[in-house]
Amino acid sequence: MPASMGSGNVKPRKKLKLANGLSKDAKKSVETLDSNGKRVGTSIKAPNRENETDGVSHSADNASSKKGSRVKRMVRSNAVEEVYEALVNAKSGIFYGKKKRVYAHRDMDNKGTLENCVGSSRRRSLLIAKPSTRKMDLETQEKFSDSRESRENTLYDKGRRSNNSELSNERNSRKVKEIRKVKCAKLDGYGEEENVKRKFKERKILDQSASKQKAECHSRFSRKKVQDKKNLGEDLDVSEQRPKKKKQVIRIDPHDTSNKRLDDGVPSKDNNKKKQEDSAKEKAVELSKNAQFRAIRPSPSILSFVEDNLLGRRRDILLKRAGYNIELSAPLDNIAFSTSSERERIEEPVFRNKLEFLAAAKVSSSFPPADLPEIAFAGRSNVGKSSLLNALTRQWGVVRTSDKPGLTQTINFFKLGSKMCLVDLPGYGFAYAKEEVKEAWEELVKEYVSTRLGLKRVCLLIDTKWGMKQTDHELIDLMERAQTKYQIILTKTDMVFPIDVARRAMQIEENLKAHKSVVQPVVMVSSKSGAGIRSLRTVLAKITRFVKL
Numbered sequence: 001m002p003a004s005m006g007s008g009n010v011k012p013r014k015k016l017k018l019a020n021g022l023s024k025d026a027k028k029s030v031e032t033l034d035s036n037g038k039r040v041g042t043s044i045k046a047p048n049r050e051n052e053t054d055g056v057s058h059s060a061d062n063a064s065s066k067k068g069s070r071v072k073r074m075v076r077s078n079a080v081e082e083v084y085e086a087l088v089n090a091k092s093g094i095f096y097g098k099k100k101r102v103y104a105h106r107d108m109d110n111k112g113t114l115e116n117c118v119g120s121s122r123r124r125s126l127l128i129a130k131p132s133t134r135k136m137d138l139e140t141q142e143k144f145s146d147s148r149e150s151r152e153n154t155l156y157d158k159g160r161r162s163n164n165s166e167l168s169n170e171r172n173s174r175k176v177k178e179i180r181k182v183k184c185a186k187l188d189g190y191g192e193e194e195n196v197k198r199k200f201k202e203r204k205i206l207d208q209s210a211s212k213q214k215a216e217c218h219s220r221f222s223r224k225k226v227q228d229k230k231n232l233g234e235d236l237d238v239s240e241q242r243p244k245k246k247k248q249v250i251r252i253d254p255h256d257t258s259n260k261r262l263d264d265g266v267p268s269k270d271n272n273k274k275k276q277e278d279s280a281k282e283k284a285v286e287l288s289k290n291a292q293f294r295a296i297r298p299s300p301s302i303l304s305f306v307e308d309n310l311l312g313r314r315r316d317i318l319l320k321r322a323g324y325n326i327e328l329s330a331p332l333d334n335i336a337f338s339t340s341s342e343r344e345r346i347e348e349p350v351f352r353n354k355l356e357f358l359a360a361a362k363v364s365s366s367f368p369p370a371d372l373p374e375i376a377f378a379g380r381s382n383v384g385k386s387s388l389l390n391a392l393t394r395q396w397g398v399v400r401t402s403d404k405p406g407l408t409q410t411i412n413f414f415k416l417g418s419k420m421c422l423v424d425l426p427g428y429g430f431a432y433a434k435e436e437v438k439e440a441w442e443e444l445v446k447e448y449v450s451t452r453l454g455l456k457r458v459c460l461l462i463d464t465k466w467g468m469k470q471t472d473h474e475l476i477d478l479m480e481r482a483q484t485k486y487q488i489i490l491t492k493t494d495m496v497f498p499i500d501v502a503r504r505a506m507q508i509e510e511n512l513k514a515h516k517s518v519v520q521p522v523v524m525v526s527s528k529s530g531a532g533i534r535s536l537r538t539v540l541a542k543i544t545r546f547v548k549l
């Protein structure tokens with residue numbers, strides 16, 4: 001046994017991995033020696049597989065049979081020695097006892113011995129390959145087997161080593177070269193990774209330096225800017241040298257009126273404050289208006305009128321009890337249970353006549369001849385002029401009505417028998433119509449109320465909820481100047497509380513006290529419920545009675 005193998009770096013084979021490190025063969029041989037002293041060596045085999053690797057039989061049987069007893073003795077003595085050595089080494093655990101591995105790829109010298117390899121460290125062996133891992137590739141397996149071969153060569157058959165060493169050396173040197181190649185390739189691979197890392201680091205450093213440079217440049221530029229600003233008044237040349245900024249020019253089409261400056265739409269703090277103050281003032285004024293309105297105390301006559309005619313918002317049950325037929329769409333003949341005498345009293349003879357359309361005029365030249373006394377209905381758009389005409393005549397559908405303000409755009413003349421002519425005027429104020437058209441018909445209305453000869457009274461309709469507006473006052477002024485008689489008619493009384501109807505009437509009467517052409521009292525009606533219509537009929541019928549054309 002070579003002393004170099006004492007390090008125990010050789011991987012034990014399965015056969016040798018028995019208790020006490022003995023192979024079966026060795027045990028057998030020992031047994032034969034003990035029991036049959038003369039028959040020693042008949043079945044002794046070498047404990048390793050050099051037989052397989054080298055192709056040489058190490059069994060002592062052939063030798064003993066062929067040669068004589070002397071030879072047998074020699075063989076016996078050799079076999080005993082080998083078995084003894086195996087036993088001793090196995091017990092001491094130096095040779096096959098430990099599970100150590102030796103790879104002879106790099107450290108193997110040209111002679112094929114493991115003299116240098118035995119002392120090689122585990123680390124070095126792992127660098128080359130990892131035979132312990134199960135995922136061992138073919139190359140490493142080959143290396144491993146080769147290393148074992150080389151080791152076994154050194155262990156057994158020293159005598160034949162000289163013959164076989166050349167072959168094994170060649171083989172080993174070839175494989176060592178291959179392994180080195182593999183190793184170099186692997187090392188190159190590691191090198192690439194390192195290179196990549198190094199490059200990444202270098203790039204990072206470059207980026208950092210670039211950003212620093214930028215920051216420095218920026219700070220320098222800003223400092224320079226400040227200095228330039230300071231020296232602006234002193235040194236004009238320096239400012240000229242600086243790169244001038246391009247001014248942003250906003251081009252606005254002079255013909256396009258929709259273009260607005262940005263400042264117009266941007267709400268500033270001052271503007272907001274002003275707006276808030278204005279809105280607060282307006283609210284205060286409105287509040288004061290409302291307060292003033294609530295402070296109005298209507299006269300007892302007005303209050304009694306409101307109550308007698310069931311004006312204002314009323315419950316249906318109350319209207320029913322009063323004899324109004326609330327189920328009728330047109331509650332003109334609202335007294336369902338009236339007697340003939342009552343009916344005659346209610347239905348003024350004038351308004352019994354059939355309502356006929358006479359003319360529609362857009363201009364004053366197209367007015368019909370003023371043969372009949374005319375009663376005109378004026379007021380803001382959607383106030384209920386056309387609806388009142390229908391309610392007075394009880395002939396729904398002759399005069400067109402609509403929810404949309406601005407339906408009536410011409411002066412419409414309606415003949416009520418041979419007694420009277422009712423005129424439906426277009427409304428003024430807000431309307432769904434073009435400004436030009438609106439202006440035209442407003443002018444026409446003004447012309448009509450101020451110049452029409454046959455006009456006996458203008459019923460100026462005011463929405464009870466909203467009261468009089470500026471446009472209403474304008475028309476009143478015009479009629480005052482033209483000395484046209486006019487009477488205020490509060491419409492849509494069913495929309496507000498009875499007390500508010502009375503307040504509104506009182507308010508208007510107070511406002512128009514000084515006016516000369518106004519006809520008192522204020523009439524309150526509702527075309528929907530029919531309240532107050534009867535009173536209005538009576539008032540209007542009186543006009544025709546005393547009119548002499």
Ligand SMILES: Nc1nc2c(ncn2[C@@H]2O[C@H](COP(=O)(O)OP(=O)(O)OP(=O)(O)O)[C@@H](O)[C@H]2O)c(=O)[nH]1
Pocket residue numbers: 380381382383384385386387388400401402403404405406407408425426427428491492493494495525526527528529
């Ligand atoms: N609640 C209620 N609604 C009414 C009353 N009178 C009219 N209306 C409604 O008010 C709307 C306008 O009525 P119109 O008679 O067309 O008003 P207008 O003054 O002729 O309107 P323009 O022709 O546009 O000037 C319609 O939807 C009517 O139903 C009323 O006494 N009470």
Ligand SMILES: [Mg+2]
Pocket residue numbers: 385386387400401407408424
């Ligand atoms: Mg109308």
